Amino acid sequence: MLEYVLKRVATMFVTLFAVVLLTFILMHSVPGGPFTAERKLPEQVERALIQKYKLDDPLYKQFFDYLKGLARLDLGPSFKYEGRTVNEFIREGFPLSARLGLLSVGFTLLTALPLGILSAVKNGKWQDILVMFIATLGITIPSFVIATALMYVFSFRLGWFPVFGVKKLNGYVLPVIALSGYSLSFVARLMRSSLLEVMGQDYIRTARSKGLSESAVIIKHALRNALIPVVTILGPTIAGLITGSFVIEKIFALPGMGVHFVTSIANRDYTAIMGITIFYATILVAMVFLVDIFYVMIDPRIKLGRES
């Protein structure tokens, strides 16, 4: 187990290095720079700025300087927001995004798993059709539509929730629902199809023929295996949800870090693009890693070590 963990950690670092390198190359190959603003800067001013941020160094030097900073967990100053550091973007924005994301993960699991199971158990009946209808809507309707519709009905018309912000606790409700829409629908569908597949297998027939009750068959035998695909996608889903959503944060005016994903690229804020991408990649890789560890716990077929 330890050997496996160490190997995986080493691979994680290789993956992250590849992300850093690729992002750096792609970013510098896109036209425009961090000082392309609303209007053209006088040449001497632009020259001064390029010197100030060391953008006149050769690219390889900029890259190694960046790596040096990264090793100290210093993501550098933002090129766009005077006086701000990229660490600050994450420090200020991530807690709120993570809070919303974790709430969404919880909401997703608490609703999608029971709905998926219900749908599979009642395969073909009205409950199944209803759940799958809602789940299909959740996948096909973009989150900005869901968010806008929720805001219109529950904040604007009914006045149950604030239009924007999370100063009041109930401010979380609509963003969390809107944020969960896609993953909730996806997980419910996955749970259903996975459980249906498992239910058709021989060992389930054996369990049934032993005379176990249907609920015992599902809970004790089917669910454990049916959960594996769900656990697999949970890693990337959690990573995606806790690092924030541009759309949801924009619509509900939430100061999270999701907004930076898009604006940093539009601004060509080089250090911010790098820092935020690396941060996201790290969380993603870590989640996938955790999921792999979790597999070992949940799936009897996966055994580590040199038994064979």
Next chain:
Amino acid sequence: MENGRKIAVLLIVTAAVFAVSCGGEKAPDVKAPEQGKITFALQSEPDGYDPGITNNSFASPFMNQLFEGLVTYDANGEIVPGNAESWTISPDGKVYTFKLRAGLKWSNGKTLNAHDYVYSMFRVLTPATGARYADMLTVYIVGADDYYNGKAGKEKVGIKAINDNTLEITLIEPTPYYLGILGMWVYAPVNKEAVEASPERWTMDPASFVSNGPFKVASIKLGEGVVLQKNDNYWNAGAVRLAEINFRFILEPATALSAFEKGEIDGFREVPASDIPRLRAGSNALHILPSFGTTFYDVNNTKKPYDNPKVRRALAIALDREEIIDNVLQAPGDPTMALVAPGYVYGGQDFTTVHKNYGFKPKADVEEARKLLAEAGYPDGKGFPVLELSYYTNATVKKVVEAMQQMWEKNLGIKVKIKVQDWAIYYSDIQNLNYEIGAMGWGGDYLHPMTFLELFTSNSSNNNTGYKNAEYDALVAKAVVETDPAKAVEIMHKAEDIFARDLPVITLYSRSNTIMVAPYIKGWVLTALSNLYFKDAYIEK
């Protein structure tokens, strides 16, 4: 562990995370206008709060409340004394001597004097500062450009503190509109101690943020907003009636509008265009005010067939501006084909009054346009290459561009292809003349026609059309040094006559500012330069 129990544990952990993460900010959005507090939404976070550095239009609400320079603007948009009590201009129009008000103080209570102004201006002229508006000093002040480029010492620069409350600025040319330039925030003073204690980050923390305007910073939160409080050390603090302004960033205009209509905020800028017709009919909070800005489409004057003025004119008059403004933009604007926006008044007459002589029509003149195109060698649009109309990612501009495409194809019989790019790529293409026709515009920096006319001189860094006209250049250069305003107006009219004849760009309309402010807030000012002032604002229920 059994599977069932593992799942149960998983669910419990999830529930626990759910419960823990529910904690958070507790204070509700307090809105108590009766206590002199207002919440005003802004559409974007500025790129900085340092008046010496930023040139970002989103910084303007902060600059206008937090800082005050030598001069400022009154409710009518006129220049009035700010930190300077009075000033004199030498007979040759080059030496400005300002007398500062007695007892000026910084928000931290320390004394502010002429030396602070000198320090602040030299800071702008230091390349390492990264001042985006440095050219607003280098172009006008004696020796400033050489100092910026390291070719001259401080003593050669025309910025001097004669004594603690007298400041002298010497200009290269007698620039009659210099007071307007001096009203820009790049000329606002910054506090030496505060800046030097933390050159990069003094504006990031209320404790180190020292300002001199009617308000000071109380809190500043990345991505969320900035709260300002009345600055009791402001020279005219007695006239400031608001206790607190909460500037909240709401990036989505539709959210800002909903929040306003639900009473969660007291005002916001940039009203969504699609809601303006409805709000105009039934809201007493919507204000549509003149803006010193023009929306035009850059034309690549170096590329065939757009190098032919007849082609440019044919394209310009084939557009139905009224239709674009009323039905596409659904927002107010004045159709025009000239350059200067209304707002500069001399001798009781707006500079743009003469625009009527140019004979532009608000509707399309299809017959004349077709005739011009035929004269240029493209009868009924035959043989005209496919026109590439570029714009940057923006929902409103998209609608306008699509309407223009339709109008040109229908009225001129040509083919139009639309191209969209993100701003950074788009703008570099425009600057490199790698385009045919592209969306652009200009918001004036100071209230004088020169802020527009200078755009299309041959060596202007914002002339992205390749248009060069020696006669135009000569007239603009003459207007810069003409100290008699009446003569200057005459010269500028001649320059604009050339613009209107050559049409280096295709102008659509002069802009307006939209703002929604709750009716119980009075005394706020939004000038044509889009400067928003709350120094005289108050609440009256």
